[in-house]
Structures are given as C-alpha cells and as structure tokens.
Amino acid sequence: MSNNSFNIFSFQGKMKTLHLSWMAFFITFAVWFNFAPLLQSVKETLGLSTEEIKTLLILNVAITIPARVIIGSLTDKYGPRLVYSALLILCSIPCFTFAFSENFLQAAISRFALGFIGAGFVIGIRLVSEWFPHNELGTAEGIYGGWGNFGSAAAAFSLPTLALLFGGEDGWRYAMVVTGLLSLVFGFIFYANVTDTPKGSTYFKPANLTAMEVTSKGDFFLLLIMKIPMYAALALLAWKLSPDNVGMISNTVCYVIYALLFALYLYEWSQVWKVNKSIFTTPVPELHQYKFKQVAVLNVLYFATFGSELAVVSMLPLFFLETFELTPVVAGMVASAYAFMNLVSRPGGGWLSDKFGRKSTLLILTAGLALGYLLMAQIESSWTLWVAVVAAMICSFFVQAGEGAVFATVPLIKRRMTGQIAGMTGAYGNVGAVVYLTVLSFVSYQVFFYVIAATAFLGLLTLSLMTEPKGKIAEVNEDGSVTLIDVGAH
Template sequence: MSNANFNLLSFSGRMKILHMTWLAFFISFVVWFNHAPLMLVIAKTLNLDDSQIKTILILNVALTIPARIVIGILVDKFGPKRTYSILLGLGSMPCFMFALAESFEQLALARFLLGFIGAGFVIGIRMVGEWFPARQIGIAEGVYGGWGNFGSAAASGSLPVLALLFGGDEGWRYAVASTGAIALVYAFVYYFSVTDTPKGSTYFKPKKSGAMEVTSVGDLIFYIVMTIPLYATLSVLTWKLSSTGVNLLPGMIAYYIHAAIWVLFLCNVQKIFQVNKDHVFQPVEAIHQYKFKQVAILNLSYMITFGAELAVVSMLPLFFFNTFHATQGVTMVQAGLLGGSFAFMNMVARPGGGWFSDRFGRKLSLTIVTAGVLIGFACMSQINASWPVWVAVGVTLACSFFVQAGCGAVYAMVPLIKRRMTGQIAGMVGAYGNVGGVLFLTVLSFVSPSEFFLVIGAVAFFVMVAVQYIDEPAGHMVEVQEDGTIEMIEVN
C-alpha cells in the first residue's frame, strides 16, 4: 500500500473506501434512530401510552448485542462489501414495516428487528482495517466511527423537518420510509463501488466460523467468562420488558426467554470449545499467538466510553431541565439542545482520539482518555442548580471529548490484534458498548443523577487500571495465505 498522506479531501484509492464506508455507517444510524425525534407524534398517531413508548425504546437496542456478534462472524467470513450491502438492503424492510405499522404490536416487532442494523458499525471496522496501514489506522477508524455515528444526530435534526414537509398527521410515516429507501438504494451503490481489499492484497478469513479462535487454554476460559456479561445484559433487557418493568412480557413468557438466553449461552460455550479444541490444547507457535487479554481490556474500555455515551445521551436533556428549569428558566427545548451537545463532539473527538493513538501510542492514549472520563464524570457529579448553565455545558463538553476520543482510541487498536478475526473482535468490543449503556441506565433507575455520574467515574477508574496491563502493538501480526505462504502485517 502507498504511503501517501492522509487527505480527507481526496476521493480516490483508500480515501474513497473510507468515505463510502462511513456514509454506509451514517445511513445505518439514521435508520436505527429514525424513530427517536418522531416518537411523540408516533405515540399520538397510534395512541401509545408511556409504558409502550419505553418499550419501543428498549426494543430498539435489544437485538443489537447479539447482532454485533453475528455480524462480526459474517463479515470475517464473507467480506465487508457483501455484508454491508446485504445489511442495508435487509434493514430497509423493517424500516418500511415501522412506517406502515397500524398497531403497537406491529410497531414493536419492526423496532425490535431494526436493532440489527445497529450492528453495521462492525463491518466498516474490518473494511477500514483492510485498506489503511497501522500508522493511519487510528485516524481512519476515528473518522469512520465519528462521522458515521453522527447519523443519529442527523436523524434528530432532519426527520422532524422532513415529516413537516410531507405534512399531516401521517408525515412521520413518509419521513421514516424515506430513510429505508435511502438505505436500500445505497446498498446497491456500496456494492458496486468498493472492494474488500486493495488490489493484490489477500482477505484473510478465520479457519473456522462461529466463534473466535484463541491460542491457549487460559485464553479459552477468559473468552468464555467475557461472554457472560453479553447474555446477562439480554436478561436485564428481558427483565425491563417483564411485569416488573414496562409490562410487555407476561411473567411466564419472561421466564422462558430468560431460560432461552442461558441455553444459548451454553450453546455458545460449546461452539467456542468446538472451534478451539483442535489447536488450543497443543503448543501454538509463538508467531501465531495473540493474547485474549487485549480483546478483554478493549471490551471494558469501550464499555466505559461508548456505553457511557449511550447512557448519558439518553438522560442528559431531562437532567438539564430538572436542574436548571426552576432557577434559570431552561425550557425542555433548550434542555434538549444542551443535552445533544454531548454527542456533537463525535465529529472531532473520535478522529482526534484515533490520531493521538497513531501518533503517541495505543496504551498511552487509552490511559489518558480513561483518566479523562474519570475526571470528567467526577466533575459532572458536582453540577447543581447554583452553577451557571454555560459552566455546566462546558464541563459536559470536556467530559464528552474524552468519552468520544476514547471510542476512537479503542478502535485504533482493534484491527491490530488479529487481522482475520477483526470483525469478530470488533463485534465483541462493540457489543460491550451496548452492555455499558444498559448497565449504566439500569444503575440510573436506582440512584440520583449525581450518583449515576460517580458510578461511571468509579468504573472508569478500574478500567484505567486494567488498561495498564494491555500490550502496545509492536512488530507484525502473522497470517497464512491459502497456499501456505506466511504474510507479515505491520502493526506499529
């Protein structure tokens, strides 16, 4: 690959792939969050109560955790071009279902299925990792993640306007359907515009599909342990949907779902063992080894960064309103705009975190951003009604910068662990982001906002300690071509 400079204004070679791929991610996030800014008018049209609205919001993320694992497996096996194109095309179908829904049940089913498109992020991590060298991987993944993630903000800003342009009580349906149409069209555009690798490069695939390959018995046990929180989170979501939560699922149905989740866990453990049993109990050559602790620490790092973002963005508008309405007259609209400032930093901070990681080292960047998250949330926990609003917003933006930069720093390292499993690693790390979101929002249901911020800060401290045990990528990772030729891929 060429050593040409990283030029965002270029639309050729690897830069074309980057632009085409972040736009695919952007569209997937517009579709995934197309309901959020229209929820009030949707609720009015279909006569939804508060419990049903909360159910729709929960269902939107319920499928994303397993979907990111599944998509990670598929992208490693079939390549990002086909996987992204198919995901966008299939994702448009439940989007149309949502737009045409005439009842809560139809709306809920469509929203549940749309959670799958939230896994699109994983695909681009593998695509960008194939096209960019190690010295540019951080900023490239940061641009991909930061600019693509802005799709949720774009949905919030554009879809209400689009619904008004279509007009009438049913305008929201046309606005939602239009996002599905864009995804369907772009599925074909993407397929015919990109390739999985640069010309002459090999797309390495896992030897076996269905689970990640590890290289020692200790790592096999570690891998199994790290899958437990994924299934525990699905159980928490089921609990939220049961009679003790929003009361969508009757008691017995919820018990059956809980049982099914843990049966799936046991099946997954069996699959992990099957994939690894033929080699993990035999000595593995040093050049083919990697340490699963690298993946585990990145899981935790993404949990405290993207997980915190998911949770805080959900509660921040109401927090600003409740804190400053009585003393400084902040309205709900103003509170919404102030709360949205947390996600706005994505455009700059996430690429910034990736760039810093490229320039100064992966471990150092993760240490700095987790320390920043710790300090940022400690400061946010002190916000009260006596603070000037502009100071509170400034502290929020500073905290947000470290959160978003942390996301960039995490994915600056993901493609440098084991090339043929980048999709699966990205999927597991991404799923932990959703685990964090569910964990922190569950904590929020039991504590005050101030205590909620302190809990996130406390978790950030433990993650910062864990980061000290991560190994800086150095030298080369080794992959074997189909003819047995060994290829050395530089990682620093």
C-alpha cells in the same frame, strides 16, 4: 495496502473506501437513532406511557448485542462489501414498519428488529483495516467511527425540523421514512463502489465462524468468562419486559427466554471447545499466538465509552427538556451537542493513538471520561444552559476520543479475526448501554452519571493488563505461505 497519500479531500483509492464507509455508518446511525429526537411525538401519537417509551429505548439497543457478534463473523467470512450492502437494504424494512406502527406492540417489534442496523459499525472496522497501514489506521478508523457516529447528532438536529416541515401529527412518521429510504438507496450505491481489499491484496478469513480462536489455555477460559456479560445483558432486558417491570411479556415467556439464553451459552461453550480443543494438546507456535486479554481489556473500555454514549444520546434530549424546561425541538438541538463532538473527538482519539501509542492514549482518555461524567452529575436547573452544554461537550470529547483509541487498537490484534474481535468489543458497547439504561430506569439522572464514572474508573484498572501492540502479526495464505503484517513500532 493502498499506497496513495492520506488526503481527506481525495475521493480515490483508499480514501474513497474510507468516505463511503463512514457514509454507510452515518446512515445506519441516523436510522438507529431516528427515534430519540421524535420521542415526544411518538409518545403522543401512539398514546404510550413513559415506561413504554423507556422500554422502546432499551429494545432499540438490545438485539445489537448478538447482532454485532454475528455480523462481525459474517464480515470475516463474506467480506464487508456484501454484508454492509445487505444490512443497509434489509434494515430499511423495520424502519418503515416502525414509522407506520399503530400501537406499542408494533412499535416494540420494529424497534427491536431495527437494533440490527447498529451492527453496521463492525463491518467498516474490518474494511478500513484492509486499506490503511498501521501508522494511519487509528486516524482512519477514528474518522470512520466519528463521522459515522455523527449520524445520531444529525438525526437529533434535523428530524424534529423535518417532522415540522411535513406537518401534522404524522410528521414524525414521514421524517423516519426519509431515513429508511436513505438506507435502502445507499445499500446499492455501496455495493457498486466498494471492494473488500486494494487490488492484489489477500482478504484473510478465519478458519471458523462458529467461535473465536484463542491461542492459550488461559485465554480459552477468559473467552468463556467474557461471553457471560453479553448473555446477562439480554437476560436483564427480558427481566425489564417482565410483569415485575413493564409487563410486555408474561413470566412464562420471561423464563423461556432465560432458559434459551442459558442453552445458547452452553452451545457456545461447545463451539469454543470444538474450535480450540487442540490447544490443550498442541501448543500454538509463538509466531501465530495472540493475547486474548487485549480483547478483554478493550471490551471493558468500550462498555464504558460507547455504552455510555449510547445511553446518554438516548436520554439527553429528555434530560435537558426536564432540567431546563425546553421545547422538544430545542432540547433535541441542545442534546445534539454531545454527539456533535464525534466529528473531531473520535478521529482525534485515533490520531493520538497513532502518534503517542495505544496504551498511554487510552489511559489519559479513560481518566478524562471518568472526570467528565462526575462533572455531568453536577448539572441542575440552577446552571446556565450554555454552561451545561459545554460540560456535556467536554465529557463527550473524552468518551468519543476513547472510542477512537479503542478501535485504533482492535485491528492490530489478529487481522483475519478483526470482524469477530470488533464484533465482540462492539457488542460490549451495547451491553454497557443496556446496563446503563436499566440503571437509569431506577435512579435519578445524577446517580446515573455517577454509575458511569465508577465503571470508567474500573476500566482504568483493567488497562494495566494491556500490552502495547508492536512488531508484526502473522497470517497464513491459502497456499500455506505466511504474510507478516506490521502493527506498530512503539
């Protein structure tokens, strides 16, 4: 661990790593969400229907589900420096192809591929956890997540104006190219300036990349159950694109996708068995055990927190535009208030977790989140606009502080698997987004907000199963010696 003090204005040691990490995450989010604020222009230029636009919104978050799991594993294996740099550089390509797409199919393929950049988040979670001690970790992860997440608000705020500056009906294309160039250039800057761990620290790697390790028989089955929603969300997406809905793919292709997803799930069963079969014959020593139920609870909470944020950030400009009859630029700016809260609320959730314990913080924030969405469901055109914006900001405080509290806990479960755990929990956020956006395509805005509130109450129930992280976790060095890592004294 790096010993220098926690000074947000410093650009040395661990603080330099933290600042470069949130900047990388900020750029991934600006690229990932460069579409929502320019939605109207894209719709008009490419001549798309409202149904096709909604499909693009869902495609935007689809591949991120498996991508977060894959990127999490790659980060544990190859280190955050290499994986983050490569992601930023490679994902600039679909950003450029989307900017110059001429029809729905080109736009859909580019947007689908671009969903990969949404996996950047999990890389920084592992990187930050390498540089900060447990009593600063929640705050550091909160700053990383919150300031990085602000990329979506920055995109909502600046891109419509940038498109107007470029002018003409192709202004939106050039605005998107700017975000792609940022991603490309910063990939090289990141690689040149970051190291995976402080000097002299060990970067612990998991023994297996193909499946997550568990340490008890019950956890083995719980892991297999928790994998199902990720495949179900992708199947839901395929159904959304089938002739029953938007008709982007044929029934045959849809059934092929279902069969592939089922085959992939069976393959994953075999990998989980291969990695963990020894626990059925040889118990894992208590020193090396961890509780997978901790991961499961955090998955459910991130489904409700980040899943709802992704869905709401995608639909909010349109919601304000239609409810209050605003122009696209004003709607984009007003809607950015929701994501604007990320600057303080996500670090706030992490800080509260450091100070008052992980579980109690999560309980309070999840309850606030449920009530926040019940409030959002009441918004209608008779409301004064600024009151509606304040309601959105109150709701978003609890949503984002909840995300900060979730990822204040993730790195305290098992250090060498932090990427894999962050990948799975992060993926659940995207599962939530696909589910919520699919619900939105069938119901009114009010019902949509009620559905999110209901899932938040479900999250509250699962929290009773969580145990407060305390004591130490053990990791084995390459020479066989054991390092004990502090995870909390609460």
